[in-house]
Amino acid sequence: MEWAVKTHIGKIRENNEDSFYIDEDNHSVFIVADGMGGHNAGEIASKMAIEIVSEYIKENWSNVNLKDKFEVHSLLREAIERANKKIYEKSLVNKELDGMGTTLTIAIIDKTFLYIGHIGDSRAYVLRNDDLFQITQDHTLVSELLKNGTITEIEAKNHPKRNIITKALGTGYNVEPELINYQIKDNDIIILCTDGLTNVIENDEIKKSFSKFSSLQETCDYLINLANERGGYDNITIIAIKHRCS
Template sequence: MIGIIKSDVGKARLNNEDMFYFPQKGSKLPQLFIVADGMGGHQGGEIASKIAVEEVSTYVNSHLLEDCSAQEVKEILKSSISKANNKVFSLSLKNDELLGMGTTITIALFHGRHLYIGHVGDSRAYLIRENHIKQLTRDHSLVWELAEDGRITMEETKTHPMKNIITKALGTDELLEPDILEFDLKDNDIIVLCSDGLTNMLENDSIKNIVLSSGGPEQAAQKLIDEANLRGGEDNITVGIIKADKVGCEKT
């Protein structure tokens, strides 16, 4: 397992409200990768995303065991998100300047021969297998719902004036129901995690082509950030690239 996450403030923002987590090379911690994109005034977004990443990573790292079943893994992910949601929501109620703060969160957890995704908001997880890219997560956004209802096309979601309105975020409500997903892995699968600072600038096929032509996860992540900035860099950009290599083998 080879993984890297990089983040950049972009060309239009003064501060970076994106946060991320990945295990250090050679560590015995779970193969856990997280991207979170905060929102809220007066540093609220930055605080929310930081809390979310810290709470989720701490909970998963302390509760996940090697022999956990699939259902146990899913419950751990769900509980970690719930714990993070409670902390962000409680803090927002105690501080008027942080009221309404929240964050997206997209989690990729590799366990055995499976990939588990925990997801809230419009950050994304993709699977690149052979020469195909597939979005694994569903955007919790107004335009995504409109497209699912047939009121606009998926193509129209990219330029819709309300494309940045999300319908679900961690920390904005007392109760939160995240998407918890499970996928089988194959050798050489590549997972891409990213905030919408990337996907608002690059089409899916462009993401796939850059990843497959860049020589490795670190180079691919940096190239994606560079390309998003070249196309305007309208938001913070965070990109994680994780290559499965031999599924089920020891991590590297």
């Protein structure tokens, strides 16, 4: 399995509230998180989410049959719920952290399946040959308006409320994550990224960029640079993984 990662503060923000995690032991777990909140609360929330979720998965990894989607989904749900509770409770006892939260997108990769735990507007994609599939939904107001036909895709791109998130980790005591299993094939490329990338780069551009370069790292570097050239209005993070079935 080949993978690459790149994160950047962007050109506007004072600190990087994005966080990411890659399981160095077996390269099977990948996570991105995009924090939100005043002061440095967003950075704290995203780091807490990464630490709590990755630790929980590591502790319970040996008890999960990766061939059983229900067991994997249960692992993801419990990890997300634990992180949500701890982040929310921390925000209640510290006024400076009031209202903090984070997106969270987790990918667990098995030989033939991709398992996703997701909340917020970071994204997971699968690039297969020349087709790019967005696996996750954006938990945003604009996404809901688009889904029910209230606005068009063109209107969605420049909607004044396009940054309003309808689901986030740590903003309430309960959370309902999106849990997905997706069959993957040899040479599929799995992409996890925050909205600092997707707010300024179209899906078609993401797809085409992976055919421009010989390595995943070059592609990630290119996409981060492109997002900064287009304003760098937000923190930007991307992880790309080329899957091998064997």
